[in-house]
Amino acid sequence: MLDDRDRKILAALQEDAGLSVADLAEQVALSLSACSRRIQKLEDAGYVARRIAVLDRGRMGVPTTVYALVKTVHHSDDWIELFRKVIADIPEIVEAHRLTGHYDYILKLVLPRVEHYDVIYKQLVRKVELFDVSASISMETLKAGLSVPVNYAE
Known part of the structure; x- marks a missing residue:
């Protein structure tokens, strides 16, 4: 089950998949390690299909x-x-x-x-x-x- 922080992480990753874990953790008010664990959990659960670069x-x-x-x-x-x-x-x-x-x-x-x-x-x-x-x-x-x-x- 996703909570609001998970949704905020997913929304932020959609905007910029290259965002550092430190910057992302600051945006969603989590420690670096907690944010990293959540990102890994979201990827393992299939919420993040892939990370790409969008070209101009x-x-x-x-x-x-x-x-x-x-x-x-x-x-x-x-x-x-x-x-x-x-x-x-x-x-x-x-x-x-x-x-x-x-x-x-x-x-x-x-x-x-x-x-x-x-x-x-x-x-x-x-x-x-x-x-x-x-x-x-x-x-x-x-x-x-x-x-x-x-x-x-x-």
């Missing part, structure tokens, strides 16, 4: 975001596994979700420029049969992040 997309040369909505007539396990493998091999596809509703999947792509979408589109359709692909270009990011709410964890 502009500096990395991929400032453009395109969302591709995909329809397929195929829903077999074999087709889905092939689709998973194909999109896993295309680094510009950074997220993929299976959907309810009119479209079957949505893909989030990060690209150097809009015109590069055609390169990725061709890679995708050469390797897996799709019924329809419709793309939308993000004009502005209003909210972005990797953090999840910590108040629902038990």
Whole structure:
């Protein structure tokens, strides 16, 4: 069972996974050793899936975001596994979700420029049969992040 300090630790780690244990302990009003034990407990329990560095997309040369909505007539396990493998091999596809509703999947792509979408589109359709692909270009990011709410964890 998580308490408020555990939630504060998780929230702080989401903001900056490189935060020193000493700084984190000070933020949550714990001793260094108590904070370290709690972090280890949270990691061992699976609350922390991994620690990563979030790179600046502009500096990395991929400032453009395109969302591709995909329809397929195929829903077999074999087709889905092939689709998973194909999109896993295309680094510009950074997220993929299976959907309810009119479209079957949505893909989030990060690209150097809009015109590069055609390169990725061709890679995708050469390797897996799709019924329809419709793309939308993000004009502005209003909210972005990797953090999840910590108040629902038990």
